Amino acid sequence: MKMEKWRWSSAAHRLLRLCSNPLSDLRCSPKLQNSTPSGVLYRHEGTCEWIRPFIGQQKQHFGQRSHHLWSGNCLGETPGIQNRFFGATATKIERNSKFATLNSNDISYFKEILGEKNVIQDEDTLLSANTDWMHKYRGSSKLLLLPRTTEEVSSILKYCNSRCLAVVPQGGNTGLVGGSVPVFDEVIINVSSMNNVISFDKVSGILVCEAGCILENLISFLDNRGFIMPLDLGAKGSCQIGGNVSTNAGGLRLLRYGSLHGNVLGLEAVLANGEVLDMLGTLRKDNTGYDLKHLFIGSEGSLGIVTKVSILTPPKLSSVNVAFLACKDYFSCQKLLLEAKRKLGEILSAFEFLDEQSMALALSHLEGVRNPLPPSLHNFYVLIETTGSNESYDREKLEAFLLSAMEGGLISDGIVAQDIQQASSVWHIREGLPEALIKAGANYKYDLSLPVEKLYNLVEEMRTRLENLATVVAYGHLGDGNLHLNISAPQYDDAILAQIEPFVYEWTSKNRGSISAEHGLGLMKANKILYSKSPAAVNLMASIKKLLDPNGIVNPYKVLPQSMIH
Ligand code: FAD
Numbered sequence: 001m002k003m004e005k006w007r008w009s010s011a012a013h014r015l016l017r018l019c020s021n022p023l024s025d026l027r028c029s030p031k032l033q034n035s036t037p038s039g040v041l042y043r044h045e046g047t048c049e050w051i052r053p054f055i056g057q058q059k060q061h062f063g064q065r066s067h068h069l070w071s072g073n074c075l076g077e078t079p080g081i082q083n084r085f086f087g088a089t090a091t092k093i094e095r096n097s098k099f100a101t102l103n104s105n106d107i108s109y110f111k112e113i114l115g116e117k118n119v120i121q122d123e124d125t126l127l128s129a130n131t132d133w134m135h136k137y138r139g140s141s142k143l144l145l146l147p148r149t150t151e152e153v154s155s156i157l158k159y160c161n162s163r164c165l166a167v168v169p170q171g172g173n174t175g176l177v178g179g180s181v182p183v184f185d186e187v188i189i190n191v192s193s194m195n196n197v198i199s200f201d202k203v204s205g206i207l208v209c210e211a212g213c214i215l216e217n218l219i220s221f222l223d224n225r226g227f228i229m230p231l232d233l234g235a236k237g238s239c240q241i242g243g244n245v246s247t248n249a250g251g252l253r254l255l256r257y258g259s260l261h262g263n264v265l266g267l268e269a270v271l272a273n274g275e276v277l278d279m280l281g282t283l284r285k286d287n288t289g290y291d292l293k294h295l296f297i298g299s300e301g302s303l304g305i306v307t308k309v310s311i312l313t314p315p316k317l318s319s320v321n322v323a324f325l326a327c328k329d330y331f332s333c334q335k336l337l338l339e340a341k342r343k344l345g346e347i348l349s350a351f352e353f354l355d356e357q358s359m360a361l362a363l364s365h366l367e368g369v370r371n372p373l374p375p376s377l378h379n380f381y382v383l384i385e386t387t388g389s390n391e392s393y394d395r396e397k398l399e400a401f402l403l404s405a406m407e408g409g410l411i412s413d414g415i416v417a418q419d420i421q422q423a424s425s426v427w428h429i430r431e432g433l434p435e436a437l438i439k440a441g442a443n444y445k446y447d448l449s450l451p452v453e454k455l456y457n458l459v460e461e462m463r464t465r466l467e468n469l470a471t472v473v474a475y476g477h478l479g480d481g482n483l484h485l486n487i488s489a490p491q492y493d494d495a496i497l498a499q500i501e502p503f504v505y506e507w508t509s510k511n512r513g514s515i516s517a518e519h520g521l522g523l524m525k526a527n528k529i530l531y532s533k534s535p536a537a538v539n540l541m542a543s544i545k546k547l548l549d550p551n552g553i554v555n556p557y558k559v560l561p562q563s564m565i566h
């Protein structure tokens with residue numbers, strides 16, 4: 001490859017070649033209209049809008065969700081025992097007999113406080129609310145409640161606590177670890193009707209809003225005011241800020257703006273007994289006592305329901321560039337990351353990676369996707385985004401970085417997007433991978449934090465273990481040391497699961513990683529927490545859970561091992 005390739009004119013030429021064979025533009029794809037291409041709006045040089053296509057999730061309209069992946073071989077029908085959805089070696093959980101079952105008086109009470117239309121018993125709507133995004137977990141709740149205010153959430157919880165009725169807090173239901181759906185008959189409390197922006201301070205960039213605001217709507221709201229959300233993820237068209245905070249969602253911008261533990265300035269939460277905890281501060285600095293809001297960030301609805309959030313939002317910058325690069329080996333990806341941090345410095349806003357198997361999957365299962373670096377596939381791909389305020393300075397920096405990376409042999413091919421459509425197309429490949437995996441069949445999904453230099457060793461070892469049983473697909477937020485390890489197979493199979501678990505958890509623990517980088521523990525990994533946390537820490541968590549929710553009614557069976565909280 002010649003160095004000139006990276007000159008803007010050469011890159012443009014290459015992209016023109018791609019444009020004559022257009023990559024997908026979800027904005028125009030009628031077939032995908034139902035899956036709500038969301039689009040992050042960027043302003044590029046103050047004129048053109050960058051649309052990052054939304055991937056893979058329908059906006060939640062209760063009762064309208066499709067069930068094309070529903071396999072019908074659910075194992076979770078036995079009354080009193082719930083199984084993880086795939087495989088006979090799945091974890092069996094028993095319904096906690098101390099929880100009451102719903103009766104007609106309960107329904108009457110809820111109708112009285114919420115109004116008839118916010119007390120949902122319709123079967124189709126319940127099926128959707130009982131089922132997770134991956135269609136791996138399904139509860140059997142007979143009731144979905146849609147409160148509109150904090151006071152209503154408080155009345156619901158106070159009542160449920162007094163009756164010992166278990167509940168599951170639900171946002172956009174895009175969670176990937178079975179945390180957002182009931183395990184048995186828990187009452188579903190979905191805060192999607194609490195979707196107002198309360199205030200926005202244009203000077204400080206502090207946004208205060210209700211928990212049910214959809215992330216994408218907040219992104220649009222801020223875009224009109226010259227700001228952005230500090231987090232962005234493929235599920236933005238459906239996930240809610242309350243769900244994001246409750247999972248401490250990471251996503252595509254964490255590298256630049258940090259985690260929600262840093263960006264959330266305050267929140268309001270309702271405890272299991274109905275008490276409203278007002279911690280909705282809007283101060284950057286406040287060292288008065290324990291900072292209790294952090295308990296709710298990432299506790300996956302196990303300590304109460306988040307009803308309002310105050311969040312620090314960064315200003316929107318005018319110059320965004322996206323490069324999509326090929327690397328011959330994982331070592332080059334690592335070195336490229338280090339170089340990107342060194343040479344791009346403050347303008348680096350995303351560093352994502354995917355392997356050859358991921359690209360093959362995207363090409364087979366994502367509508368309209370074409371190979372951006374033809375003709376053949378490369379071993380690894382890296383998506384780099386820069387965001388800054390000076391177009392020529394940013395481009396110069398990126399060009400210098402690319403030239404030196406190419407001279408150093410770190411990249412073997414690549415493109416720099418010349419317009420929003422091209423940028424969208426490469427983002428679509430990366431963001432579309434969760435959807436592509438679902439389309440490919442069974443998906444064993446693991447979300448791991450690992451030291452970057454060791455991260456891909458696990459993928460290779462997994463391939464050796466699985467041989468031809470399944471395809472190992474790896475991608476993730478390399479800039480954050482976050483591997484998304486996915487094992488894809490035509491169907492769920494105990495033989496496959498036995499090769500993966502507990503190996504994947506043991507390997508992660510041995511290498512001092514975390515078994516949940518960003519998706520949480522939910523139901524899937526509630527019993528696995530000790531792989532990543534010490535017994536003393538887990539004991540303290542169980543004590544906090546018991547203190548805040550003595551009856552254990554809020555999101556039972558999730559996050560912590562049941563044996564520790566009874
Ligand atoms: P839900 O799925 O409804 O709930 C998630 C958990 O939070 C549950 O335990 C639930 O009980 C609890 N919860 C929800 N709302 C509240 C509330 N108001 N109060 C208390 N508890 C609540 N995650 C990432 O971190 N990074 C990614 O890049 C990312 N990309 C994704 C891409 C796709 C295509 C999909 C489908 C998912 C992705 N996720 C990602 C996972 C998921 O979208 C996030 O975890 C998201 O933050 C969940 O928000 P939600 O509103 O859908 O919450």
Ligand code: MLT
Pocket residue numbers: 234251430431433434447476477484
């Ligand atoms: C992502 O980064 O795409 C999400 O976390 C979802 C996934 O892991 O598949």
Ligand code: ZN
Pocket residue numbers: 251476477484518
């Ligand atoms: Zn992720």
